[in-house]
Amino acid sequence: MTRQTAKPDYDVVVVGAGFAGLYMLHRLHGLGLSALVVEAASDVGGTWYWNRYPGARCDVESMQYSYSFSDTLQQDWHWSERYAAQPEILRYAGHVADRFDLRRDIRFDTRVTSAEYDEAAVLWHVRTDKGDAVSARFCIMATGCLSAGKMPDIAGVEQFAGPIYHTGQWPHEGVDFTGKRVAVIGTGSSAIQSIPVIAEQAADLYVFQRTPNFSVPARNTDMTPEYESSWKADYGARRQYARTLRSGIIYQFGTTGALEVTADDRRGVYEGRWTTGGIGIMAAYTDLIFNEQANDTAADFVREQIRATVRDPAVAQQLLPDDHPIGTKRICMDTGYYEAFNRPTVHLVNLRTAPIEAITPTGIRTASQDYAVDAIVFATGFDAMTGALLAINPRGSHGVALDTAWQDGPRSYLGLMVAGFPNMFTITGPGSPSVLSNMIVSIEQHVDWISNCLAWMGQRGATTIEPSEAAQEEWVAHGYEVAHRTLYPQANSWYMGANVPGKPRVFMPYIGGVGVYRETCDAIAAEGYRGFEIDAATASSRVAAE
Ligand code: FAD
Numbered sequence: 001m002t003r004q005t006a007k008p009d010y011d012v013v014v015v016g017a018g019f020a021g022l023y024m025l026h027r028l029h030g031l032g033l034s035a036l037v038v039e040a041a042s043d044v045g046g047t048w049y050w051n052r053y054p055g056a057r058c059d060v061e062s063m064q065y066s067y068s069f070s071d072t073l074q075q076d077w078h079w080s081e082r083y084a085a086q087p088e089i090l091r092y093a094g095h096v097a098d099r100f101d102l103r104r105d106i107r108f109d110t111r112v113t114s115a116e117y118d119e120a121a122v123l124w125h126v127r128t129d130k131g132d133a134v135s136a137r138f139c140i141m142a143t144g145c146l147s148a149g150k151m152p153d154i155a156g157v158e159q160f161a162g163p164i165y166h167t168g169q170w171p172h173e174g175v176d177f178t179g180k181r182v183a184v185i186g187t188g189s190s191a192i193q194s195i196p197v198i199a200e201q202a203a204d205l206y207v208f209q210r211t212p213n214f215s216v217p218a219r220n221t222d223m224t225p226e227y228e229s230s231w232k233a234d235y236g237a238r239r240q241y242a243r244t245l246r247s248g249i250i251y252q253f254g255t256t257g258a259l260e261v262t263a264d265d266r267r268g269v270y271e272g273r274w275t276t277g278g279i280g281i282m283a284a285y286t287d288l289i290f291n292e293q294a295n296d297t298a299a300d301f302v303r304e305q306i307r308a309t310v311r312d313p314a315v316a317q318q319l320l321p322d323d324h325p326i327g328t329k330r331i332c333m334d335t336g337y338y339e340a341f342n343r344p345t346v347h348l349v350n351l352r353t354a355p356i357e358a359i360t361p362t363g364i365r366t367a368s369q370d371y372a373v374d375a376i377v378f379a380t381g382f383d384a385m386t387g388a389l390l391a392i393n394p395r396g397s398h399g400v401a402l403d404t405a406w407q408d409g410p411r412s413y414l415g416l417m418v419a420g421f422p423n424m425f426t427i428t429g430p431g432s433p434s435v436l437s438n439m440i441v442s443i444e445q446h447v448d449w450i451s452n453c454l455a456w457m458g459q460r461g462a463t464t465i466e467p468s469e470a471a472q473e474e475w476v477a478h479g480y481e482v483a484h485r486t487l488y489p490q491a492n493s494w495y496m497g498a499n500v501p502g503k504p505r506v507f508m509p510y511i512g513g514v515g516v517y518r519e520t521c522d523a524i525a526a527e528g529y530r531g532f533e534i535d536a537a538t539a540s541s542r543v544a545a546e
């Protein structure tokens, strides 16, 4: 007897309406599947809906940090700057939602609180904070890698009399810091972008730094018609080329190792890239992420620029990154970050010498001093890659929860699916290139792969898919091996889970490169989804029912 699956409310439930959820929904429409997208925010955009802090902008050029799936979209849309600011990127997300008629299937202001796989009925039950309970054959997590904000556990936060902000949950109406004494805690990308802008307004700005980071100048400019049309004339070929690259981003790629050229030649190359701006400095040589000595040449160059920019040598010294190879934490890209420390109103507070002890009603107390401030900005980052997934903590076969399956760190096959969680996909999940790439390139690749997989299943009348434990183990071991060929695991980065106390230390993204990874995913699909078990979950539910 063939077991019939119960009739679900939808073919697919998608969680999240950022760039991943939006494109996923568009593809599901194309497949003729019924879909519901559930989104905690009041509108589309994900990262760009939430992160409205001053100075927020992309660090991948906008001609590249944009969708490629529709040629008319990429030809029609005009970016006003080399690196678009958050409001423009958010407008773009809204335009995409309207243009492809996506809003009708998105339920906003609704947070998914649980997702449970029902083995007998072969469907997912998804529940929300609004009391909805919906069922679907497939559950697709488009919950984002950097969407679960992290507030550090500092004593006394609730006592502070003034406003407290997190860069990832910035008020929509903006914040006027004019004449205020402001504290920014953190010196990652969000802090480094916001500090120069806040410094223009604040009477005094205290930057609480625990670990100095490498930052390179953006040299942002208005989009020129020549640059825009050079891209648009050749968009298809350039997008295709980007998909084959390690990071999915087109830079001027060096072809030699840093140690194969003279010190003078290297300096010329680094100076050229520093003047052009952007994170392409890491593409100057082929060995910067593999060879420590090679990496030192780039790191030393950037440290020299910091010393040359910051007038007070004692402040400059404290801003020099010294505990990780350059690029092994996401390199920051700024507009006037180091220059901001030349303002008499900007004060660096070095938490290495005196850590924060508490937040008081009037400010921040470190081991050596009380800092009176009117507002505190937490630029303290995210519970990256796993935070949003574990907040839902889906339950798969036999009621096993994701936090149990991932107690030693995330395990997945290709970062797309997790063994024991049939019909649940993760877009840019841990184990895929995701955060090490132009994320829109990686999002499109995952969405296309999932869509093709759903179409393939439909053609065969298959009902379930999940990875085998063996294929997953092999992928996890491969990911570990590739990561440990690089310098990345040396850094206490959020890639390693090091920013969240108690989180397992595992290098979470796949560092084999976007191009190689895509080839692997395509080959696996072409071989009939090698490593995946098709209809195994349906078969086991049939046995259980008989
Ligand atoms: P998100 O944009 O994070 O969207 C996920 C959505 O899921 C969110 O809207 C969230 O509200 C929703 N969600 C999560 N959990 C639930 C739940 N339980 N219920 C309902 N809804 C839920 N990447 C680059 O490649 N280049 C850049 O320049 C770049 N700049 C960045 C700047 C900032 C400030 C940050 C934080 C990240 C940046 N990134 C950048 C990474 C960025 O996150 C991705 O580029 C991309 O926007 C991710 O899209 P997404 O749809 O996968 O996830």
Ligand code: NAP
Pocket: 057, 058, 059, 060, 146, 152, 153, 154, 167, 185, 186, 187, 188, 189, 190, 191, 193, 208, 209, 210, 211, 330, 332, 333, 351, 356, 379, 380, 381, 382, 435, 494, 499
């Ligand atoms: P982040 O890189 O994790 O930085 C968080 C900062 O807060 C770090 O300096 C950290 O110090 C500090 N911090 C955390 N807890 C602290 C505590 N208890 N006391 C003192 N300091 C504390 O987070 P982020 O800046 O939000 O960036 C996250 C990622 O988002 C980036 O890496 C990037 O991928 C993306 N992003 C991109 C852009 C862009 O340019 N387009 C902008 C923003 C964000 P330690 O290092 O010592 O832990």
